[in-house]
Amino acid sequence: MWDYSDKVKDYFFNPRNAKELKDANAVGDVGSITCGDALRLQLKVNPETEVIEDAGFQTFGCGSAIASSSALTEMIIGKTLDEAAKVTNQDIADYLDGLPPEKMHCSVMGREALDAAIANYRGITPEAQHVESPLICKCFGIDEAKIVRAVTENNLSTVQDVINYTKAGGACGSCHEKIERIIEDVKKGAYVGRYVTTDMEAVRRAAQGGSCAQDPLAAPQGAGDAGQIHDHGHDHDHDHDHDHDHDHSQDQTAAVRDPETRPLNMAEHFSGRMQRRQEAAAADTSGPNPDHLLWAPVAALIDEIRPGLQGDGGDIELVHVDFTRIDVRLTGQCEGCMMEDMTLSFIADLIEERLRLKAPVVNVARDFGGSGEVL
């Protein structure tokens, strides 16, 4: 069980301002039912003074999400919009005498809803707020700007911190390296002037990306959120190699906002994730894997035939093994040799005979573009 403070429990069991505001003139919707939490924040702002005269929330989520929403409304009532805009997620957590580390994202959601409501009051559309930023966590639809902001404002230093505050990286885990690099770059000051500026409004606008910053009321109509899971497909699968040169023209975030393409249910949401995991696994099969239990026996067989090839001025190197395929690299005189196919099939037969393993042997030196020469 979570170790919630008495104040969190109090605000969950006796929520303040859990209501719909009939005369609201600002609304901020964040989160989605698919992601597991969603918040609609409504404000009644005095047009003369810009003082928040009343605030109400409706939250779908866990105890700490409801408590954070409720605390937020209490904190901002009576403040001007400019004063309220200074509230950080840490302020919300502090107001509740702290949140468990794994639940910090609930306070972040509160602050995001506040940002959205203020933008809404000022007539800034979600499209205008949007700052282009590469998608990092495809599972939860979290972009770089949001992670940079959470890392900067809360001085985060580990992937687990980022998961706790933003959920990014909390599912399939394939973006952990990207998150680590972002943390390092933030510490180096690489983002100053991009997402992290002295203009907090710009930062706040930048933080609006990602599927969980959608209108929560869109979902029950059949169009679920988190659409970029599918829309984005594999567009960003390779961008982690670019060492943050941020070619924003490649950014696909705009597609995120197309409600028509959102998946309908959890199953699609997660089957998409499963497919990406499998693709990631498939893409990773190329490298040497000496820990594999087949590596040593196959390598021993390769060593056995190597002298023969070397005698003809060639050589062979084991690249990768698994139960479905064995990758080797033929070099020297073997490269492009007319006898290559025979050599490979000889090795395949040898492996089948000695190891009782029937798997194609592939020469990766010739395996450009993935079509492969499979025997």
Next chain:
Amino acid sequence: MRVYLDNNATTRVDPLVRDEMMPFLDEEYGNPSSMHSFGAGVSRALDLARSRVAALLGAERESEIIFTSCATESDNTAIWSALQAYPDRHEIITSAVEHPAILQLCSFLEERGYVIHRVPVDSHGRLDLDFYASCLSDRVALASVMWANNETGTVFPVPELARMAHEKGILFHTDAVQGVGKLPICLKDTCIDMLSFSGHKIHAPKGVGALYVRYGVRFRSFMKGGHQERGRRAGTENAASIAALGRACELASQGLNRMDTEIRRLRDRLEQGILSQVPRCFVTGDPENRTPNTSNIAFEFVEGEGILLKLDREGIAASSGSACTSGSLEPSHVMTAMKVPFTAAHGTVRFSLSRFTTQEEVDYVVSKVPGIIADLRSMSPYWKQAEEGAPAFDPEFRGTLGT
């Protein structure tokens, strides 16, 4: 009032079971492997416990029972044993909804090159038997499928699965943690090769379990060390807990009939009470084919952790497959595998009864749940819209329990 309806997580120790174990925490402290009389009584206690476990499982021989520390150890032992005993076989068949004790080990093996077939389930949690059959081949070292699912109680046709595996010469193991003590099991009438279960789900203390290994099945030990358990599980026996496990099995055996009648009736009473009073909720899993003590109900447009916190304040213990309660950020793999609609995937609550559950307790829970759900829904931004706009959610299947 305090009501414990989380018996699929763990159970209270039966006072009769506690009495059985006390001597071994006191004057009966000898090592059962010793040659002196201090150990002799302990050794006899282990024999008695073994015969009681064998009786509950319907095992042919007492020597087919190996005591372990928990079902997770039994599961790990079974899989490693099969892989060691059949080193030329590199595939494992299991289901998509197994306990992490199986799934995590399978993922670990997959990273090392083994091929794992995860048999999917349909929206009622029923296994895809055609898929299962299509995976059976002489490359498979072990098929391991749970007897009953811990979250929904859905029972799989394990004796039939074992028969199909045997026809192809494949070993069959079942994680029967949720089946033992709730369903009649007679292993000698089946061709199941290995079975795992644990004591703390049947009113024995935590930290003791057992692995059944059919006589004659190839077996390789997991724990290396002394010659305990005929060399099949090294480590000095947890004598007090093993004695307790034996007694718990005896009591479970006596309670099987009551479980199938009275506890099933209470479970149905709980379920019907909730379904008839709470709109837009439904039973997950296969209502026609479940363990008699388990009910998993999905509530639309609310989140499970909030429900559990409010239930807890009323003294009621249950559990949820929601992301927030698990410490992960994703809803349970069982709900995901069943493709539970996204409107309810975060709002599933499992109520699991035991032979100690009373009608008074069930009625108390039924009196509290509707108010709690209504309360949370009044705060949910989705609820009002769902009420006004979309047609009422109509799950495909409500079993015989439709409102």
